[in-house]
Amino acid sequence: MLYPNDQHNMEIYRGFVISDAHQACEKVRMIVSRIEKTVGIDSEQSFDVRVILSELLQNAITHGKTSDDCKVYMNVWINGKDILNITVRDKGNGFNACKTIQEEQNRAEGEIPDLSECGRGLQIVKSLCDDIVFNRRGNCITVRKRLSYPE
Secondary structure (H helix, E strand, C coil): CCCCCCCCEEEEEEEEEECCHHHHHHHHHHHHHHHHHHHCCCHHHHHHHHHHHHHHHHHHHHHCCCCCCCEEEEEEEEECCCEEEEEEECCCCCCCHHHHHHHHHHHHCCCCCCCCCCCHHHHHHHHHCCEEEECCCCCEEEEEEECCCCC
16 A cells, blocks of 8 residues: 555655646646656656656546546655655546556457557556556556666
8 A cells, every 4th residue: 555644755746736738747847857856767767757647647637527626636755765656636537447457458469449549548657657556436546666766
């Protein structure tokens, strides 16, 4: 289980992102910059983190909009010295994450005709992270990625 309030955590960002592509891009840049300055990751890891954040926010903005609230909650922290954690939660109805990931995996293996774009972002995130946890409703995801540092 991932615990964002543990005493060994270093908070990078906690707050809301308005459901706007431009603001989301700005937040991603700011968060990646903070991670680079705080723990000194290399350019390859920086790129991976940027992709993970962008995909998670894009999914939440696209699929989590409700008429009464256009904000996405995000918490980014480092556990210990080398575990990056990202939680993104929207106000949407959620989805069956396991089913969506399995369908995209089947499509990639040619078992299902490639008719839908749903799930591709999750496959990308899954390939870049060490752990993914969804809440039961399917509107909150927490991912974990082990960071390595240049010699």
